[in-house]
Every structure is written in C-alpha cells, then in structure tokens.
Amino acid sequence: MNLAILLLIVLFSTSCFFFGRKKIINITAANKIRMNALPDYYGYYLALWCAIPAVLILAFWTVFEPTIIKAFIINNITSSNLKEFNSDELNLIYQQIKALYLGNFTGTLSEEIRRGAENYKSFLSIAEGSKIVILISIVIVTTLYSYKKLINNNKAREDVEKIFKAVLFTCSLVAILTTIGIIFSLLFESIKFFTTINIFDFLFGTSWSPQRAFVRDASTITPEEYNELKDAFGSVPLFAGTAFIAFIAMIVAVPIGLFSGIYLAEYASKKVRKYSKPIIEILAGIPTVVYGFFAALTVGPFFREFGERFGLEVSSESALAAGLVMGVMIIPYVSSLSDDVINAVPQSLRDGSYAVGATKSETIKKVVIPAALPGIVGSVLLAVSRAIGETMIVVMAAGLAARLTINPLESTTTITTQIVMILIGDQEFDSPKTQSAFALGLTLFFATLILNYIALRFVKKYREKYE
Amino acid sequence: MTNNKVKIKTEKLNVFYGQKQALKNVNLEIYNREVTALIGPSGCGKSTYIRCINRMNDVIETCKISGSIKIDGQEINNKQIDVVRLRERIGMVFQKPNPFPKSIYDNVAYGPQIHGLADHKDKLDQIVQTSLKKSALWEEVKDRLDEPGTSLSGGQQQRLCIARAISVNPEVILMDEPCSALDPIATAKIEELMEELKKTFTIVIVTHSMAQAVRVSQRTGFFHLGNLIEVDTTDKMFKNPNNKMTQDYITGRFG
Amino acid sequence: MSKEELLKKRYRAEKRFKFYGLTSVILAILFVLFLVNVIFSKGKGAFSRTTISVEVDFNTEKLELKNNPTNKEIQDTDFYDLSIESLLNVYKTNGLKEEKDLIRIFSPDYEIEIKNFIIENKGFLNKTAIIELTASDDIDQLNKGNYPRHLPEERRRISDFQLLIYDKLVEDNKIQKTFNTFLFTNGDSRDPELAGVGGSLLGSFFTIIVTLLLSFPIAILASIYLEEFAPKNRITDFIEININNLAAVPSIVFGLLGLGILLGTFDFPRSTPLVAGITLALMTLPRIIIPCRASLKAVPPSIREGALAVGASKVQSVTHHVVPLAIPGTLSGTIIGLAQALGETAPLILIGMVAFVVDLPSSPVDPSASLPVQVYLWSEQAERGFVEKTSATIMILLTFLITMNAFAVYLRQKFERRWS
Known part of the structure; x- marks a missing residue:
C-alpha cells in the first residue's frame, strides 16, 4: 500500500516537473522575457514542493501508525474492562489481537480478543482512509501554493538550491540521530534497571547469574530479596572475562600484526607486497560468525585434545581458543593500520639514519617506530576496542558461566556473550534480566567510546605532525 | 695548500632509475681535505652522484649503478662491500634538516651508540660534546640537551645534523644542498663551519648557488643532464672555464 | 668487544628482525589458508545429496x-x-x-x-x-x-x-x-538432509536491499554536505565526531538500538529483513560516509574553481562536476560497507532473526533468517549433517563477500582517476 502511494507521489511530482518547465517556457516565449533561472529549475521547484511534504508525512505516518493504534486498542481494553491489567498482560493481549487479525492466531479465543481484532481492523481501515485523504490534500495544497509562487518567482534556482542544501543537511543529521537513538534506547532501559539494582552493586558486584533472577514488582522487594537479587547482577566477572579474552587476542594480534606491518612496509619487495597484503586483508573481510564456527569446531576441540595428552583439563570452550581466534581476526587491523602509519614516516628520517651507518632494523627500531609510536598506539587501541566489542566469536567459542579466573584453559564469559544470551529468543520486557542486557550494552558503548576517542586523538595528533 | 691526494675516484659511472639514465659515464676525482662543489641545473644528476658515494641509492628499488667508485683506492661499488661500514666512513647531510624525533643529545649519540664507539657514558658525553662543538652548536644548546631536536630553528637543526654526521668520525662528509632550506644568516654560519671542517674532513657539497660554490669550495664540477661537463679548481672554473656550456651556466644564460 | 664482533652482532640482529617480520607475514597467510581449507574440506560434501x-x-x-x-x-x-x-x-x-x-x-x-x-x-x-x-x-x-x-x-x-x-x-x-539442489531452494529444517539456505539467502537479499536503499542515498547526500557545503561550526564538528565514533561502535550496540527503538518503541515486525535492513543501514551509514567523503575530497579544487569561473553556482559545480567524478569511489566504498553488513550476525540475533523459519520469505516483512545467522543457528546443532551444511553456508557467504569486494576493487581501479 505504502509503496503504491509512494509511486503515485513520484509519478505526480515527475509530471509536475514537466508541467512547471513547460509553463515557464511558454511564459518566456509569450512575453519575450528571460527568466533568471533555467526552465528546469522551475520544474524542480514545483516537483520538490509537491513531493517532499507528502513523502515526509507518509514516512512519519508509517512509523507512528502502529504505536498509535496500539495505544487505542489498549485504551479500549482497559476502559471496557473492570479488571486491572499490568503492562505485560496488555502487551500479550495486543499481540494476540494482532495475530488474530493476521490469521495466525493459535490458542483459545476470548471474547475480548475477538472484539479487539474487530476494533483493530476498523482502526486500520480508518487509518488507511484518513492517510490517503490527508496525503491527497497535502499534495494539492503544496502544489497549488508553489504553482502560485512559481509564476512570479525570479529566484527559482536559489530556492531549489536552498531546498537541496536543506535535504543534504538533514541527511547528515542522521548520524546525530543515530547516536541519540543509541543513547536513548540504552539509557531508557538501563535507568529502569538501576532503579531495581543499585548501579554500584552492578558495577562492583562479583557474582553474575541472571537466570536466577526472579521477576517481581520492583517496588515491593524486601532487603533480603534485594541481597539475593544483586548477586545475580554483579558484572565484575563479565568485565574481567572481556578484558582477559581481549588481552589474549592482543597478545596474538599485536606482535604478528605489527611485525607483518613492518615487514610489508620496510622489507617486502613490491611483488610480495602486492600479493600478501590482500591475502592478509581477507582475514578482515571474513564475517566474525565464521571465526566463531572455526573456533568452536576446530580450535577449541584441538586444545582440549592437546591438553588431555598432557593431563591438563581444558574446557572445550576455553578463553584461550576464543582469544586466539579473535587475535587472528584482529591481525589485519593492526597490520594495515601500522603499515599506513609507518609509511607516513618521512623518508628523510630513514635517510638520516642510514647515512650514519645504521642497519635497516636499527633504523626501524630506533627511528621509525619511535616516530610512528602515537599512530601505532592509536591503532592498537582501536584494535582493543574491536576486541571488547566482538560478539560472535565469544558467543560461539567462549563459555556462558561467569567466573573470575585467570586460567586461560577454563571457560569465561564476556559482556557481549551475556547480552546475546539474555536477549536471544523471546524476552519478557520489564524484567530486570532483560534490562540488565541494556545496562551491559550501555557500559560497552561507553567503554568503546572512550577507547575510540583516545585512539582517534592519538592518530590525529600523529597525522598533524607529518602533514 | 692541499696534499693533493685523491680520496674518491669514480670511473665510467652510470646510474639508471628504471628506464631513465641519471648519470652518464661520469669520471671524477675528489681530493682529500678540501671542499669540492658540484653545481648544475636541477635534475642534472649532482645529487645522484653523491648518493652513489655512500650507496644511499641502495634504498631505491629501481636504481641500477654500473662503473667504478674507489675510496682510497678501494672499490666500493660491489656487493661485497658492507654499506654499514661504508656509511660510517662517509657521512651525509641532507637538503632539508632531518633531526630524529628524539632529544638533541640522542640525535648526536645515535651514531656512536649503534657503532659501539663509546663503551661508557662519559665517553659518549664527550663525543656528543665534541661533535656539537665542531658543528658550532654547543654554546646554543649545552643547557637543553634533553629537548627534542625538532624544537631547534632550521639553521640549528641543520647544524645538529652536521654534528650527527661527524659524531662517528667519518672521513668524508657529503652535503646535499645543505643550505637550500635556510635563511641567509643560517647559511653564513654553515659556510663558516665548513671552512673549519675541511681541516679534518673531505667535503663534497652539492649546491644550487654559484656564489656559495665560490665562497666555500676549492674545486668545482659542473653537471648537465647527467654528464659531467667540466671539473677544475673553483678559481679557474669561474674565471676562465674551458667549456662554452659552463661559461653560459655561470653567467646565468640558462639553468 | 671488537668492532668486527660488534658488526657481526648487529647483522645477526638485523637478520633476526627480518625473520620475525617474514614469519609474521607467513603466519598470517597460513591462517587464511588453514581456515579456508577447513571450511572447504568440511563443506564440499553438502553440495551433493544421497537418494534411494x-x-x-x-x-x-x-x-x-x-x-x-x-x-x-x-x-x-x-x-x-x-x-x-x-x-x-x-x-x-x-x-x-x-x-x-x-x-x-x-x-x-x-x-x-x-x-x-x-x-x-x-x-x-x-x-x-x-x-x-x-x-x-x-x-x-x-x-x-x-x-x-x-x-x-x-x-x-x-x-x-x-x-x-x-x-x-x-x-x-x-x-x-x-547435486544437492535442496541446499539452495529449501528453507530451514530440523533434518539436515532437507535443510537449505533458500530462506536465509532470500532473507539476506531483502535485508541488503533495504540497507542499500536507506544507506546509500543518505550517505552520499550527507558526505556531499560535509565535504562541500558544511560551514566550519560546532554542529559540523559534532556531526563529524559522531560519524567517526559510530563507525567504531560495536555492532551489537546497533542490535540493542534496533531492539529498543524499532521493535520496542515503534512496534515494527520482529524477525524481519525490514528491521534488519534498517538496523544494518544505521550501522553501515558512517562506514560508507567515510570513504565517500574521501573520494569527494580527492577531486581537486581546480575542477570546482573551473566550474565556478564560468558562472555556475556552488550547487551546480558540485552536482555537475564534483559528484560525477567521485561516483566510482563512492560506489566502491558502499559495496565494501554492504559486504560488511552482509556478514553481520550479532545485531540480527538481537532483533529476533534467529527464529526457526521453514517457509521462504516473499517480502521484507516476512520473518526470515539471513546467511550469517543461519551459520550461527546450524553451528549449534549436533548432527554431522549440520556441520557440513554450516560449512557450505559459509562457502556461499564467502563467495558473495569475495565477489562484492573484488567488484569494489575493480570499480576503483578501472574508473578512479589519478589526480596528479
């Protein structure tokens, strides 16, 4: 339906373009005058005025329609019933009504739901009808308005360009809106979570087991119950596990990435560089779910068997396997970033070092790397931020049990793993368990934000130095 | 005034950058303990020539060198020669000052450290001090040896690079337009310094300025399009050159 | 220590250093080969099936x-x-x-x-x-x-x-x-011999189409604004900081955004390519804007000045001259961004694309899986047949990704001009 309306709007505004252009050509020909802008701009002017308001209203309508209808339905249920419902029950009833309307309802049909579905149907048709009426009138009004302005407008080009720039500006605002959206969606649920669980208990508690958490109205929790509840949501083991796996990953990625970056930048012949660089970059293009599968299927069992041979107990979901594979994934980021950074060091510095008789490795170690250090630090920090935000490898290859350990052969869990495990499948909204995932997300968001900010500062400073 | 001993001798030196020939059959002798200036229009091969002497052209992948380069009678243009030892003997100062992003002290100490010239700290301090004194920078920096080399002015940076070059006690110093990025006052200081340095070192300087060649050098060679057109004592070259082309260049008809 | 000994020691250090570098490069290449080998040897069986x-x-x-x-x-x-x-x-x-x-x-x-x-x-x-x-x-x-x-x-x-x-x-x-045609035509199934990636292939297709339609125009328009028109002020700075940070925000956070806003607030249909496409578009947007801006920046100012000098307006100089020259670069940046989005799993899990869907989706608002999510779902199954199927799905996914990346490289090399 929306697609058809959109198509009609596009069709109409295209014809407006030709109509407006023709009109102006006729006027100029009849009156033997020259307008300030080309006829095309008058066409654009009319077409944009016709399309933009209608498309905007259509978009808003589509986004908000379900929310508004839901509000109406729920209002109907609560006003026609004497019974009190909490929001979870209301939600369920609404879902059932929707399912009945769409024809995939299963379960017992109650009078309430049947009536609700009829209401839903009538709301939908009212909405549909009013949408069409409103859109048609908007199109007519804006087209007439702009047509009237068109005839005695001498600045059509400026006006069209103004609209164009406004559209450009709006598009670039999407970045800000996304950030606001992220913060809003994370903060909204997190605040609800922190009203139940004290933020300090969340940040500094050492026991994490959300599956133990019972769902209860937050306002009636007794102190004893709270004591038990807070032990379900102490996230220190998650932070530790995340940092530990990221650390293992960096132990793999930093030396290999750095050395291969140095080798490719300083030693490799053009030919070697040409072929090996893309191969290494394939590692960066492989989806992380593939690494996760690889870690769970090959690397994890390999370590377990290897450990068994030496009488070591190795979990098949060990931090070592997850960290190692994650390290491999990060190698290309470190290597290509440090390759770039090292290439940016001016040749004159190397010449100066060679001229006093330094060998190549002495030049690299004592002149090039110190000069490139801020850039290298920046790229390593970016890699760390990738490691802590990485999800699929740890979901598939690290464990689920939250324990504080520094034994790489045991399983550990991470922030991202827990977010996925809490939110996978159907989740009950408004339970502290679900909300805790958003609180973890918020922590992750800020942690990576800070790391990225520092890293970008480093890189920027470095760039300014040699530009 | 000189002992007229040949320090560097090149014969039939040809240099190619990929397909492009940069030097054509250059035969040149450079004498011990004097300043030899190489002049000529841009792209004539004079920088390429001095970069052959300490084998800096090895850094460029596409560069091919044929012919003979002898230092004290020893052939250096072959695979057996160790470029690290060679460059210890033949220092170089570049067109743009290129101090390392380290302290002033470390800039000068770098060479002696990698070559193991000082076995203890006092010795190293002493080398740094003498090198800075020889390059006439000591008085200006003795109180701030820990500051980064890049914090100095352009002329000071270039003298720091000279100190760096002489810190390993080379026999020859190659200078590739050392004053082209400097103002006249800093240039004058460097020229003064060269007067002093030529007592201990053999100096080859590439320069754009004929006035500078006259001021600092005893001998001058004129390059054009990869050919060495003429070489003689500076006096003779600028007063009465043999070649018409040299005459035209020094009188400013082209270049 | 004599000078000779020192020199020998220095050369040994040189050799060692070079060896470390070479080893690292070889190690990295070996990882690639090993990974590809494991996947291919495990997955090739899934392309045939047994009948009686x-x-x-x-x-x-x-x-x-x-x-x-x-x-x-x-x-x-x-x-x-x-x-x-x-x-x-x-x-x-x-x-x-x-x-x-x-x-x-x-x-x-x-x-x-x-x-x-x-x-x-x-x-x-x-x-x-x-x-x-x-x-x-x-x-x-x-x-x-x-x-x-x-x-x-x-x-x-x-x-x-x-x-x-x-x-x-x-x-x-x-x-x-x-030859196992089921692999390409069937939807998901509990029985590995009947399970196919048909559903997730379509799901990925719809998702990527939605992502493309949303992210490409917005990214190009936003980069034109930032590169050509944006005044130097606080709002512009703020937009730039936002773009740079969003490009490095973990993908799972975008999944939380999709769950919280699209599903929670706006009640969009769960488990559908539409929601997945919007979520991935938001994630991909900054990653496309950055290369788009770079290719606009690469167009030399002389082109703009040339157009302005014949009396074109700023908008005309940009739309007639700068943008057409930057198109190959923006396209290749977009394709690489979309390839990343195609391989993305974590955010899709959060918006419910892990549902078990047997029927093939016929539009972006039907519940479905996507290729990477299918890999995740099947990797959790114990049957041998699913190991094979998972590896085969990875092979199909990698084929798409490599084709897209190769096309992006081709575009860049073929059409991008070198400005000297």
Whole structure:
C-alpha cells in the first residue's frame, strides 16, 4: 500500500516537473522575457514542493501508525474492562489481537480478543482512509501554493538550491540521530534497571547469574530479596572475562600484526607486497560468525585434545581458543593500520639514519617506530576496542558461566556473550534480566567510546605532525 | 695548500632509475681535505652522484649503478662491500634538516651508540660534546640537551645534523644542498663551519648557488643532464672555464 | 668487544628482525589458508545429496482417487499407506523394529516427495514408477564416507540391520549421489538432509536491499554536505565526531538500538529483513560516509574553481562536476560497507532473526533468517549433517563477500582517476 502511494507521489511530482518547465517556457516565449533561472529549475521547484511534504508525512505516518493504534486498542481494553491489567498482560493481549487479525492466531479465543481484532481492523481501515485523504490534500495544497509562487518567482534556482542544501543537511543529521537513538534506547532501559539494582552493586558486584533472577514488582522487594537479587547482577566477572579474552587476542594480534606491518612496509619487495597484503586483508573481510564456527569446531576441540595428552583439563570452550581466534581476526587491523602509519614516516628520517651507518632494523627500531609510536598506539587501541566489542566469536567459542579466573584453559564469559544470551529468543520486557542486557550494552558503548576517542586523538595528533 | 691526494675516484659511472639514465659515464676525482662543489641545473644528476658515494641509492628499488667508485683506492661499488661500514666512513647531510624525533643529545649519540664507539657514558658525553662543538652548536644548546631536536630553528637543526654526521668520525662528509632550506644568516654560519671542517674532513657539497660554490669550495664540477661537463679548481672554473656550456651556466644564460 | 664482533652482532640482529617480520607475514597467510581449507574440506560434501531408488505403484483405487484427479485432489489425498508400503518393499523385514529401522533410512519427508512426484508426472497414475527418495542424514553421511561404521553398534545411531540394508542397496545400485539442489531452494529444517539456505539467502537479499536503499542515498547526500557545503561550526564538528565514533561502535550496540527503538518503541515486525535492513543501514551509514567523503575530497579544487569561473553556482559545480567524478569511489566504498553488513550476525540475533523459519520469505516483512545467522543457528546443532551444511553456508557467504569486494576493487581501479 505504502509503496503504491509512494509511486503515485513520484509519478505526480515527475509530471509536475514537466508541467512547471513547460509553463515557464511558454511564459518566456509569450512575453519575450528571460527568466533568471533555467526552465528546469522551475520544474524542480514545483516537483520538490509537491513531493517532499507528502513523502515526509507518509514516512512519519508509517512509523507512528502502529504505536498509535496500539495505544487505542489498549485504551479500549482497559476502559471496557473492570479488571486491572499490568503492562505485560496488555502487551500479550495486543499481540494476540494482532495475530488474530493476521490469521495466525493459535490458542483459545476470548471474547475480548475477538472484539479487539474487530476494533483493530476498523482502526486500520480508518487509518488507511484518513492517510490517503490527508496525503491527497497535502499534495494539492503544496502544489497549488508553489504553482502560485512559481509564476512570479525570479529566484527559482536559489530556492531549489536552498531546498537541496536543506535535504543534504538533514541527511547528515542522521548520524546525530543515530547516536541519540543509541543513547536513548540504552539509557531508557538501563535507568529502569538501576532503579531495581543499585548501579554500584552492578558495577562492583562479583557474582553474575541472571537466570536466577526472579521477576517481581520492583517496588515491593524486601532487603533480603534485594541481597539475593544483586548477586545475580554483579558484572565484575563479565568485565574481567572481556578484558582477559581481549588481552589474549592482543597478545596474538599485536606482535604478528605489527611485525607483518613492518615487514610489508620496510622489507617486502613490491611483488610480495602486492600479493600478501590482500591475502592478509581477507582475514578482515571474513564475517566474525565464521571465526566463531572455526573456533568452536576446530580450535577449541584441538586444545582440549592437546591438553588431555598432557593431563591438563581444558574446557572445550576455553578463553584461550576464543582469544586466539579473535587475535587472528584482529591481525589485519593492526597490520594495515601500522603499515599506513609507518609509511607516513618521512623518508628523510630513514635517510638520516642510514647515512650514519645504521642497519635497516636499527633504523626501524630506533627511528621509525619511535616516530610512528602515537599512530601505532592509536591503532592498537582501536584494535582493543574491536576486541571488547566482538560478539560472535565469544558467543560461539567462549563459555556462558561467569567466573573470575585467570586460567586461560577454563571457560569465561564476556559482556557481549551475556547480552546475546539474555536477549536471544523471546524476552519478557520489564524484567530486570532483560534490562540488565541494556545496562551491559550501555557500559560497552561507553567503554568503546572512550577507547575510540583516545585512539582517534592519538592518530590525529600523529597525522598533524607529518602533514 | 692541499696534499693533493685523491680520496674518491669514480670511473665510467652510470646510474639508471628504471628506464631513465641519471648519470652518464661520469669520471671524477675528489681530493682529500678540501671542499669540492658540484653545481648544475636541477635534475642534472649532482645529487645522484653523491648518493652513489655512500650507496644511499641502495634504498631505491629501481636504481641500477654500473662503473667504478674507489675510496682510497678501494672499490666500493660491489656487493661485497658492507654499506654499514661504508656509511660510517662517509657521512651525509641532507637538503632539508632531518633531526630524529628524539632529544638533541640522542640525535648526536645515535651514531656512536649503534657503532659501539663509546663503551661508557662519559665517553659518549664527550663525543656528543665534541661533535656539537665542531658543528658550532654547543654554546646554543649545552643547557637543553634533553629537548627534542625538532624544537631547534632550521639553521640549528641543520647544524645538529652536521654534528650527527661527524659524531662517528667519518672521513668524508657529503652535503646535499645543505643550505637550500635556510635563511641567509643560517647559511653564513654553515659556510663558516665548513671552512673549519675541511681541516679534518673531505667535503663534497652539492649546491644550487654559484656564489656559495665560490665562497666555500676549492674545486668545482659542473653537471648537465647527467654528464659531467667540466671539473677544475673553483678559481679557474669561474674565471676562465674551458667549456662554452659552463661559461653560459655561470653567467646565468640558462639553468 | 671488537668492532668486527660488534658488526657481526648487529647483522645477526638485523637478520633476526627480518625473520620475525617474514614469519609474521607467513603466519598470517597460513591462517587464511588453514581456515579456508577447513571450511572447504568440511563443506564440499553438502553440495551433493544421497537418494534411494524406490518403486512406487500409484494404484488410484488403493489411493481412493478418481480418474484424472486435479492437483488439489491429489494434494488432499492421504499417501501415507502407499508410501510405507513402497518403502517396506525395498528390503525384506522381520518384525516392527526392523520395519522402523528400514523406514528410518529415509528422510521423513518421503510422503511429500512421493506426492509431489505424482503431481508433476500424472502419467504415472495407475502405473509403477521408480522414484529417487532422499536418504536420511545418517545414510547420507555414511554414503559420503563420513560415518564411523567401525564403531560397536551401541555407540552409533545406524543399526547393524540398517548397515545391512545399505550395503545391499549399494550392491543393487539403488543408492545415488546427486547435486544437492535442496541446499539452495529449501528453507530451514530440523533434518539436515532437507535443510537449505533458500530462506536465509532470500532473507539476506531483502535485508541488503533495504540497507542499500536507506544507506546509500543518505550517505552520499550527507558526505556531499560535509565535504562541500558544511560551514566550519560546532554542529559540523559534532556531526563529524559522531560519524567517526559510530563507525567504531560495536555492532551489537546497533542490535540493542534496533531492539529498543524499532521493535520496542515503534512496534515494527520482529524477525524481519525490514528491521534488519534498517538496523544494518544505521550501522553501515558512517562506514560508507567515510570513504565517500574521501573520494569527494580527492577531486581537486581546480575542477570546482573551473566550474565556478564560468558562472555556475556552488550547487551546480558540485552536482555537475564534483559528484560525477567521485561516483566510482563512492560506489566502491558502499559495496565494501554492504559486504560488511552482509556478514553481520550479532545485531540480527538481537532483533529476533534467529527464529526457526521453514517457509521462504516473499517480502521484507516476512520473518526470515539471513546467511550469517543461519551459520550461527546450524553451528549449534549436533548432527554431522549440520556441520557440513554450516560449512557450505559459509562457502556461499564467502563467495558473495569475495565477489562484492573484488567488484569494489575493480570499480576503483578501472574508473578512479589519478589526480596528479
């Protein structure tokens, strides 16, 4: 339906373009005058005025329609019933009504739901009808308005360009809106979570087991119950596990990435560089779910068997396997970033070092790397931020049990793993368990934000130095 | 005034950058303990020539060198020669000052450290001090040896690079337009310094300025399009050159 | 230490350093080869499937069918007895247990397969046909040589009796290996031999289309604004900081955004490519804007000045001259961004694309999976058949990604001008 309306709007505004252009050509020909802008701009002017308001209203309508209808339905249920419902029950009833309307309802049909579905149907048709009426009138009004302005407008080009720039500006605002959206969606649920669980208990508690958490109205929790509840949501083991796996990953990625970056930048012949660089970059293009599968299927069992041979107990979901594979994934980021950074060091510095008789490795170690250090630090920090935000490898290859350990052969869990495990499948909204995932997300968001900010500062400073 | 001993001798030196020939059959002798200036229009091969002497052209992948380069009678243009030892003997100062992003002290100490010239700290301090004194920078920096080399002015940076070059006690110093990025006052200081340095070192300087060649050098060679057109004592070259082309260049008809 | 010794030591250090570098490069390349090798050796089996020839007698009387029945009539008829009877004819059985064993060598969809055969070949009504029925996962793996048949009976799922049937069938040439079209046409299934990536392929396709339609225009327009028109002020700075940070925000956070805003606040349909596409578009946007801006920046100012000098407005100089020159660069940046989005899993899990969907989606608002999510879902299954299927899905996914990236590189090399 929306697609058809959109198509009609596009069709109409295209014809407006030709109509407006023709009109102006006729006027100029009849009156033997020259307008300030080309006829095309008058066409654009009319077409944009016709399309933009209608498309905007259509978009808003589509986004908000379900929310508004839901509000109406729920209002109907609560006003026609004497019974009190909490929001979870209301939600369920609404879902059932929707399912009945769409024809995939299963379960017992109650009078309430049947009536609700009829209401839903009538709301939908009212909405549909009013949408069409409103859109048609908007199109007519804006087209007439702009047509009237068109005839005695001498600045059509400026006006069209103004609209164009406004559209450009709006598009670039999407970045800000996304950030606001992220913060809003994370903060909204997190605040609800922190009203139940004290933020300090969340940040500094050492026991994490959300599956133990019972769902209860937050306002009636007794102190004893709270004591038990807070032990379900102490996230220190998650932070530790995340940092530990990221650390293992960096132990793999930093030396290999750095050395291969140095080798490719300083030693490799053009030919070697040409072929090996893309191969290494394939590692960066492989989806992380593939690494996760690889870690769970090959690397994890390999370590377990290897450990068994030496009488070591190795979990098949060990931090070592997850960290190692994650390290491999990060190698290309470190290597290509440090390759770039090292290439940016001016040749004159190397010449100066060679001229006093330094060998190549002495030049690299004592002149090039110190000069490139801020850039290298920046790229390593970016890699760390990738490691802590990485999800699929740890979901598939690290464990689920939250324990504080520094034994790489045991399983550990991470922030991202827990977010996925809490939110996978159907989740009950408004339970502290679900909300805790958003609180973890918020922590992750800020942690990576800070790391990225520092890293970008480093890189920027470095760039300014040699530009 | 000189002992007229040949320090560097090149014969039939040809240099190619990929397909492009940069030097054509250059035969040149450079004498011990004097300043030899190489002049000529841009792209004539004079920088390429001095970069052959300490084998800096090895850094460029596409560069091919044929012919003979002898230092004290020893052939250096072959695979057996160790470029690290060679460059210890033949220092170089570049067109743009290129101090390392380290302290002033470390800039000068770098060479002696990698070559193991000082076995203890006092010795190293002493080398740094003498090198800075020889390059006439000591008085200006003795109180701030820990500051980064890049914090100095352009002329000071270039003298720091000279100190760096002489810190390993080379026999020859190659200078590739050392004053082209400097103002006249800093240039004058460097020229003064060269007067002093030529007592201990053999100096080859590439320069754009004929006035500078006259001021600092005893001998001058004129390059054009990869050919060495003429070489003689500076006096003779600028007063009465043999070649018409040299005459035209020094009188400013082209270049 | 003499100078000679020192020099030797320095050269040893040089060699060592170079060796570390070379080793690192070789290690990285070996990782790639190893990974690709593991995936390919495990996945290639999934491209073939095993069938068993079964004789079926389509007696209309027994089926209680009229003569010349319509498709619908056949569809509504019960084929169960006929199917069981035909299957049991394959080998002589004794007792209920053996009968069960015999039927279990077939995939559970045998009745549907027989029905579909007769709908497509009505000429066989009242005749006997030989039909290729899909073998069960265990027989399939056995036939591909992946099954440990040397284990004692109690430790394997295939019974000795089933092995006996299998060996007899092989002897009679009744076991065939054919190209596995199911892999591409079927939706998900609990039975590995019937499971295919058809559904997730379509799901990924719809998702990427939605992502492309949303992110490409917005990214290009936003980069034109930032590169060409944006005044130097706080809002511009703020937008730039936002873009740079968003490009490095973990993808799972975008999943939380999709869950919280799109599903939670706006009540969009769960598990659908539409929501996945919007979520991935928000994630991809900054990653496209950055290369788009770079390619706009690469157009030299002389082009703009040239246009302005003949009296073009700023907008005209940009739309007529700068943007067309930057198109190849923006396209290749977009394709690389989309390739990343195509491989993304975590945010899709959060917006519910992990649902078990058998039917193929027909539009972006139907519930479906996507290729990477399918990899995740199947990797959780224990059956050998699913390991094979997972690896095959990865092969298909990687083929798409490599093609997209190669196309992006081609575009860049072929059309991008070098400005000197």
